């Protein structure tokens with residue numbers, strides 16, 4: 001991969017290039033953000049049992065979100081990611097979690113309803129709406145109990161976050177304005193739990209049919 005991939009029309013090539021490039025410093029530059037992950041997962045526990053669950057973490061990166069499920073008693077945690085360099089770091093840090101290289105638009109290696117919880121943290125604001133919905137559809141298919149998305153809420157982001165997202169060329173604005181509607185299209189109960197710092201947990205409950 002090279003700098004031309006950053007300008008590629010193929011959003012996944014761009015994502016792979018960006019995250020392979022920043023993998024060596026990713027944990028450092030996201031240190032303050034990941035310090036809030038513990039609080040977010042504690043909020044999640046109020047709505048969804050984690051102990052004893054099987055969990056698939058989509059876009060697991062260096063494993064900082066996935067490991068929290070393991071620490072809270074999830075029986076099996078699997079992470080998938082596009083970026084080899086992010087995966088290598090995750091494997092070294094968390095040898096008791098399985099990590100695979102996979103583009104989440106096609107998760108056919110996993111059967112329907114094969115994980116209790118399918119989650120994604122700071123992943124779905126990246127792709128355009130079309131590809132985001134392809135990934136979301138796969139997440140809903142593979143989840144048995146719930147899909148959990150940890151990401152931006154709809155409040156305007158502070159300058160620094162906007163700068164980072166613009167450099168990454170993510171589709172965060174579109175995510176912020178359309179994601180709740182996109183989640184509701186599946187006909188399951190959806191709950192949005194607002195967190196501090198412009199973040200939210202979006203929880204789709206497959207045990208609750210609506211409409």
Ligand SMILES: C[S@@+](CC[C@H](N)C(=O)[O-])C[C@H]1O[C@@H](n2cnc3c(N)ncnc32)[C@H](O)[C@@H]1O
Nearest residue numbers: 019059060061065081082083086103104121122
């Ligand atoms: C901002 S990082 C978040 C990492 C981790 N979830 C966390 O919260 O620390 C986004 C990750 O999603 C991965 N990613 C983006 N699009 C993906 C896709 N279509 N399939 C799998 N992984 C993807 C990137 O390679 C990157 O590692």
